[in-house]
Amino acid sequence: MLKKFLYIIIAIAGGFLSGYLLLTFIVLGGTTEVPDLIGKDIVVANQILKEKGFYIRIEGYEYSEAPTGTVSKQNPPAGAKIKSGREIGVIVSKGLRFNILPDVTGINYEEAEKILNEKGIPIEQIIYIHSEIYPEKIVIAQRPEPQEGGKSIKLLVSKGRRED
Numbered sequence: 001m002l003k004k005f006l007y008i009i010i011a012i013a014g015g016f017l018s019g020y021l022l023l024t025f026i027v028l029g030g031t032t033e034v035p036d037l038i039g040k041d042i043v044v045a046n047q048i049l050k051e052k053g054f055y056i057r058i059e060g061y062e063y064s065e066a067p068t069g070t071v072s073k074q075n076p077p078a079g080a081k082i083k084s085g086r087e088i089g090v091i092v093s094k095g096l097r098f099n100i101l102p103d104v105t106g107i108n109y110e111e112a113e114k115i116l117n118e119k120g121i122p123i124e125q126i127i128y129i130h131s132e133i134y135p136e137k138i139v140i141a142q143r144p145e146p147q148e149g150g151k152s153i154k155l156l157v158s159k160g161r162r163e164d
Contacts (some may be wrong), residue, residue, distance in 0.1 A: 017143035037071040053084030063097030103146040109137045124152035129158045136160030
């Protein structure tokens with residue numbers, strides 16, 4: 001009777017031990033640490049995730065201090081342990097957004113360019129048109145407007161009067 005009781009105790013203990021080990025393997029087995037992607041170019045971040053067995057999911061874009069085209073946020077965060085094959089969500093930086101752009105309308109293009117360069121605001125596009133009102137090389141309009149803010153600026157510049 002004692003032997004039978006001992007076998008039952010050993011069987012129960014063995015069952016608990018094997019159940020614990022199986023559960024630990026299923027729940028914790030196959031986990032990998034999430035790499036730090038912040039500041040990495042989106043193409044590089046994707047390659048790093050592939051090497052670790054993860055997939056990238058772009059969850060959106062935002063203006064941030066991170067350079068354009070780099071990861072500004074990630075979820076789950078770096079260092080978290082998750083199963084391979086999962087997606088890592090990232091937010092991609094659109095670069096800096098200037099809250100207030102200077103008003104360069106009505107001034108000479110060279111002066112406008114100097115002001116914008118000093119503030120680090122890139123000129124995305126310059127469109128030249130003939131104008132009966134504005135003299136040559138005067139900035140007629142800008143997009144976005146000063147109060148709208150933005151990350152770059154487009155200028156409409158006068159070519160002066162059309163000569164026939």
